[in-house]
Amino acid sequence: MAAAIPVGAADGAVAALRESTPFGDASPGLLARIAAIARAARYPAGARVYGAGDDADDIFVVVSGRVDHVFTPEVGARDPLKRMTRGGVFGWAGLLLGQTKRLATVTATEPTEVLRIDTEALVALLESQPLDGGRVRERFVGMIQREFTVPALLAQVRRLSGPLTEEMSTLSLTMYRLSLWLKSPRPYLMVIGFALFLGFWYLAVELWKLPRFREMPGLTSVVKEWISPNPTYGLSLYTGEYYQHIIVSVWRVAKAFLLATLLGVAFGLLLGWSRAFKEYVFPVFEMLRPIPILAWVPLAIVMFIATESAVVYLAFLASFFATALNTMLGVESIDESYIRAANCLGANRRQVFRHVIIPGALPFIFTGLQISIGVSWFSLVAAEMVSGQYGLGYVINTSYMMVRYPTIIIGMVTLGIVGYVTSAMVRIAGDYMMEWRVRELALAER
Amino acid sequence: MSRGQISIQDVVKVYDPEGAAVMAVDHCSLDIEAGEICMIVGPSGCGKTTLLNAIAGFHDITSGRIVMDGEVLCSDEKRMSTPGPDRIVVFQNGALFPWKSNLENVIFGPVMQGKLGRRQALEKGRAMMSDAGLSGVEHNYPGEVSSGMRRRVEIVRALMNEPKALLLDEPYRALDSLTKSVMHEALLEIYYKNKVTIFFITHDLEEAIFLGHRVAIMTTRPCKPKKVLNVDIPHPRDYGVLTSKRFRELIEETNEAVHEEALKAFQAGEKEG
Numbered sequence: 063m064a065a066a067i068p069v070g071a072a073d074g075a076v077a078a079l080r081e082s083t084p085f086g087d088a089s090p091g092l093l094a095r096i097a098a099i100a101r102a103a104r105y106p107a108g109a110r111v112y113g114a115g116d117d118a119d120d121i122f123v124v125v126s127g128r129v130d131h132v133f134t135p136e137v138g139a140r141d142p143l144k145r146m147t148r149g150g151v152f153g154w155a156g157l158l159l160g161q162t163k164r165l166a167t168v169t170a171t172e173p174t175e176v177l178r179i180d181t182e183a184l185v186a187l188l189e190s191q192p193l194d195g196g197r198v199r200e201r202f203v204g205m206i207q208r209e210f211t212v213p214a215l216l217a218q219v220r221r222l223s224g225p226l227t228e229e230m231s232t233l234s235l236t237m238y239r240l241s242l243w244l245k246s247p248r249p250y251l252m253v254i255g256f257a258l259f260l261g262f263w264y265l266a267v268e269l270w271k272l273p274r275f276r277e278m279p280g281l282t283s284v285v286k287e288w289i290s291p292n293p294t295y296g297l298s299l300y301t302g303e304y305y306q307h308i309i310v311s312v313w314r315v316a317k318a319f320l321l322a323t324l325l326g327v328a329f330g331l332l333l334g335w336s337r338a339f340k341e342y343v344f345p346v347f348e349m350l351r352p353i354p355i356l357a358w359v360p361l362a363i364v365m366f367i368a369t370e371s372a373v374v375y376l377a378f379l380a381s382f383f384a385t386a387l388n389t390m391l392g393v394e395s396i397d398e399s400y401i402r403a404a405n406c407l408g409a410n411r412r413q414v415f416r417h418v419i420i421p422g423a424l425p426f427i428f429t430g431l432q433i434s435i436g437v438s439w440f441s442l443v444a445a446e447m448v449s450g451q452y453g454l455g456y457v458i459n460t461s462y463m464m465v466r467y468p469t470i471i472i473g474m475v476t477l478g479i480v481g482y483v484t485s486a487m488v489r490i491a492g493d494y495m496m497e498w499r500v501r502e503l504a505l506a507e508r
Numbered sequence: 509m510s511r512g513q514i515s516i517q518d519v520v521k522v523y524d525p526e527g528a529a530v531m532a533v534d535h536c537s538l539d540i541e542a543g544e545i546c547m548i549v550g551p552s553g554c555g556k557t558t559l560l561n562a563i564a565g566f567h568d569i570t571s572g573r574i575v576m577d578g579e580v581l582c583s584d585e586k587r588m589s590t591p592g593p594d595r596i597v598v599f600q601n602g603a604l605f606p607w608k609s610n611l612e613n614v615i616f617g618p619v620m621q622g623k624l625g626r627r628q629a630l631e632k633g634r635a636m637m638s639d640a641g642l643s644g645v646e647h648n649y650p651g652e653v654s655s656g657m658r659r660r661v662e663i664v665r666a667l668m669n670e671p672k673a674l675l676l677d678e679p680y681r682a683l684d685s686l687t688k689s690v691m692h693e694a695l696l697e698i699y700y701k702n703k704v705t706i707f708f709i710t711h712d713l714e715e716a717i718f719l720g721h722r723v724a725i726m727t728t729r730p731c732k733p734k735k736v737l738n739v740d741i742p743h744p745r746d747y748g749v750l751t752s753k754r755f756r757e758l759i760e761e762t763n764e765a766v767h768e769e770a771l772k773a774f775q776a777g778e779k780e781g
Contacts, residue, residue, distance in 0.1 A: 145686065313663055402566055403603035405591040405670065407617035417616070421607040498607045502651035 081149035118156035127174025156181035295466035322381030330389025387428025394425030428492035512672035512705030519572030534730030547720035556733030
């Protein structure tokens with residue numbers, strides 16, 4: 063019974079699309095192509111645009127006027143009644159996997175002009191443009207997910223994106239984000255970025271022999287050395303010694319990082335929580351913090367007779383400062399009203415600490431841990447270069463002294479990879495401990 | 509009913525930043541009857557939140573007395589009252605713990621006070637949430653539901669403690685007008701089911717007259733009641749009230765007083781700038 067009067071694609075179609083959530087940041091080219099498959103339609107006040115259970119064919123974008131959009135109760139929508147004006151998008155049920163019927167009833171409450179876009183044509187168009195179209199699809203997913211609470215429906219969003227399990231656990235959300243990432247153009251851009259970097263290295267050193275680059279080990283010689291079962295300078299993927307260096311360094315960082323986390327978080331919580339403690343300690347802390355780790359080396363060697371403890375101590379020190387400072391800032395960042403609310407609800411000081419201060423500071427603590435693991439590697443390598451018997455810093459330093467240039471690069475690249483992996487592990491641990499935050503981010507506009 | 513009668517007696521609050529004594533509340537006296545909705549209207553920054561903070565126990569007073577059901581909350585001897593579950597504040601920007609699910613937020617009070625075991629608390633929490641139209645979002649985090657729903661969860665969290673009074677500090681300020689109208693009816697519905705005293709701060713005169721038994725219009729800094737209006741529209745009310753003749757009359761009657769104070773606040777602001 064649609065009282066639609068086709069009026070042909072309006073000039074304002076692109077402008078109206080640009081004001082809607084899913085199409086808002088699409089490129090002008092894509093918008094023009096979407097506008098080309100859109101048909102304008104008009105509904106007088108009181109006309110029904112469609113009813114729940116009708117066949118889901120087109121997607122609608124409001125150009126002018128106003129509609130009332132009422133979900134059927136089975137949908138479990140967060141806001142069953144929505145009033146939409148210019149830029150409002152509805153009728154996307156057809157985008158859901160296995161959904162062929164309308165989930166809502168839509169009525170024009172004023173004379174309303176809309177754009178109707180055929181769902182299948184839109185999906186085909188978006189798929190034909192992976193870069194731009196991917197972003198539009200992500201926006202749709204975000205928008206649809208915010209409407210519902212029913213897992214079965216959330217699972218249907220799959221048609222737009224990667225697999226999304228019915229239970230939105232932390233793991234599945236992480237996987238879901240990963241699959242979105244793989245579907246987006248970003249991983250391919252990343253590969254291109256790496257290719258450009260390696261290409262430049264190869265050309266600059268081996269082909270063009272640019273000044274300053276000429277003496278550097280070339281890409282091919284490094285790769286050859288690295289994967290050689292019988293390396294010229296004694297270190298490659300096939301030698302046990304290579305892994306021994308990695309293990310020694312990782313073990314040192316692990317000890318330093320864990321100790322720094324334990325002490326740094328406790329210390330930082332105390333700094334943020336107790337004003338008196340902060341007044342005693344913070345000035346000293348702030349004076350020691352900027353001292354570069356390398357300046358601590360002589361003292362560390364004097365303090366710890368064994369070089370092993372000295373190296374771990376140096377890595378610990380840098381880590382500790384970063385973690386403690388961020389934890390303190392985390393406690394201070396907590397909105398006063400959370401503490402007041404807890405007091406109102408009858409929580410005592412200890413309960414406030416346990417249920418408000420610690421979880422409230424957690425986002426900052428994990429930011430601190432990300433920095434901390436980085437500086438921990440940084441100072442470890444510095445310490446290993448000065449004193450030490452094994453480890454990646456030691457490899458780099460001795461290779462330099464013994465003119466084994468490709469091995470220097472192997473040490474550096476290995477450091478980069480191992481450092482990245484440890485930092486990713488910290489991030490994943492954070493995601494597990496702050497599910498609330500992961501969910502907020504996943505549901506927020508991507 | 510004699511629960512939740514709050515008597516504000518001659519309260520003075522002077523802020524003293526760097527010796528410049530700023531009088532926020534000036535010999536303010538106001539009696540809030542047990543079980544009534546008392547609306548406090550005044551321009552932003554007039555000192556009405558100071559009054560709420562004094563009742564809640566977030567700030568001290570300079571002199572005067574606040575008494576609730578015969579119990580002295582704060583006085584000249586004990587300048588600051590202690591926050592407690594008999595007077596619960598609903599904050600302007602909301603203070604649900606984002607790291608706890610809605611249900612965990614709701615059961616926070618009774619569990620912390622040790623009044624209910626976890627299991628009983630969960631049961632009661634679920635029942636109260638479903639009563640307030642919140643079933644289905646128990647296990648969502650506050651950040652995942654709409655702002656209107658968050659406010660409702662926060663009010664349910666307060667009511668779980670069977671408080672004598674709810675102190676609301678412009679709770680709907682950040683909401684759009686459509687959500688706001690839904691929230692007003694929801695608040696009244698909750699109020700009719702759980703009779704508590706409601707001390708509600710706002711700068712919106714229509715909101716005040718629509719919800720309140722009485723509306724106290726405050727003078728701007730220092731804050732004290734300029735005019736107390738009895739809203740003689742019978743409860744239960746619904747949105748039909750907004751278009752009634754009596755409602756319009758009451759608005760007209762009070763509009764001038766409110767406007768005068770807003771103007772004063774505006775001019776005072778200009779002088780400072």
